[in-house]
Amino acid sequence: MLGVTILGNNSALPAFDRHPTAQVVTLDDHLFLVDCGEGTQVQLSKYKIRWGRINYIFISHLHGDHYFGLPGFIHTMGLLNRENDLHLFGPAPLKEILELQMRAAGTSLPFTLHFYALQGEGELVKTDKFRVSCFLTKHRVPCWGFKFEQVKAPRRINIEKARIHNVPAVFFDRLKAGDDFITGNGKVIKNAIVTDPAPKPKSYAFCADNQYHDEMISKVSGVDILYHEATYLKDLAERAASRFHATTHQAALTAKHANVKRLLIGHFSSKYDKLEIFEQEAKEVFPATEIALEGATYFV
């Protein structure tokens, strides 16, 4: 299971009761917080997210609308006596900022906070269940996107067929790994006969803030859901470029060329009260587009 819950779909200026960027990615039973704009801890409570289970936080860049809620959230976890380690990935200066704030407050956290400074592109975490990697976006300050992927599951044993072909249970682990079984008299039981393929691993890419550029296409190629900012409507491509942001059409073009399954757009400028037109415009280029609505969860 892979899904993303939107906590904030607005750009920097608060407006229309929309909130700055924050999302929770749920991958099987793991929760990841992606960006943490001011007010995120209240949004997490409002949408009843069991945030005690968040063990990884990813901060894309150090514009305030993407992390000003982080110090408060970390502090709240401390007050509530969190015990589990917390793994925080973000631009290098974030560590210094948090340390300075904690020193000034005389705060000592009751849990271990591991900080990992983002550098370049590549894998950040890998377990037997999931893999998170980062990639550079194009923005006014160093900025990263994140890709969340299920790790390829083992093949699934078809118990009935395995019995028919007399494959002993002790060989099942090797069946899962894809090996053929060879019987005592040398007969080969092809793996595909007694197993079913694993479900295709699911993937989600979060593009953070990003000025439209072609190199993004290969970075998010083929994901099941792509989140791409669409700060402006299509008529403001020039303004979008000058501010290192994207328009509806640009987000949709990226989705189309990257051949993703679905596109979610967000980070809407405070200029705009109504959001329907964002979806309409993006659909002109990429029909499988939805607006990222606060409180909604989008499942692969």
Place this chain on the structure above:
Amino acid sequence: MLGVTILGNNSALPAFDRHPTAQVVTLDDHLFLVDCGEGTQVQLSKYKIRWGRINYIFISHLHGDHYFGLPGFIHTMGLLNRENDLHLFGPAPLKEILELQMRAAGTSLPFTLHFYALQGEGELVKTDKFRVSCFLTKHRVPCWGFKFEQVKAPRRINIEKARIHNVPAVFFDRLKAGDDFITGNGKVIKNAIVTDPAPKPKSYAFCADNQYHDEMISKVSGVDILYHEATYLKDLAERAASRFHATTHQAALTAKHANVKRLLIGHFSSKYDKLEIFEQEAKEVFPATEIALEGATYFV
């Protein structure tokens, strides 16, 4: 005119839709922001406060629930092209924190931000209209309270009586200053005959976070409105002391001994859903007590 509008009446943990500490003091046509917990900018908008007119911000101490909304608020003022100078008073490390955040974001503000590090006690600002001073409270980290006072107005001329006694208009400024008028033939017209006393200057004291201690009494003596935290009900005096906070009774005792006119209590612990009992308990000691309710303005 002197009043205080409450934007947040809760302590550190968000709860029950109550917000962390922030208030706006209105003194004649001046607005002062006092503390700026996370979400303050949204609260300012919610309560329709014309925050473009806030030229002074006072931060009591560097626990997050008193300032984590400040970076976002300053940033928003920048995005909205504020031009007026902004004067910020707070504990010294706040400057470094803000500078680090602005550097990381590549932010350059379109207005001048003057930072003044709080040190000791005494006057912070004085104009011909108002005076703001700070005093130390007793807390786990360095913490200051703030006192806002109207500057004593000049005496008011009673035009009718001044005419009857033939005081020339050219002498009016000296009448306002309290001088007697001496006529050409040496007759003394006592100042009190031709002027009325100025209205008594109004005053408000904000005690920030404060463990109960006697020395506070003289610091806030005689103010029209005293805001004192009452994080806990009276039965938790021990916990209050251990966490450098106060109870309802302790806040009320301070108000009583300091002989203030009215007491406002706030900074309620997230343990408590209902607040009525806070008022009941404080009134047992100091009847002129009110609960600081978010969105409400308390005028002297």
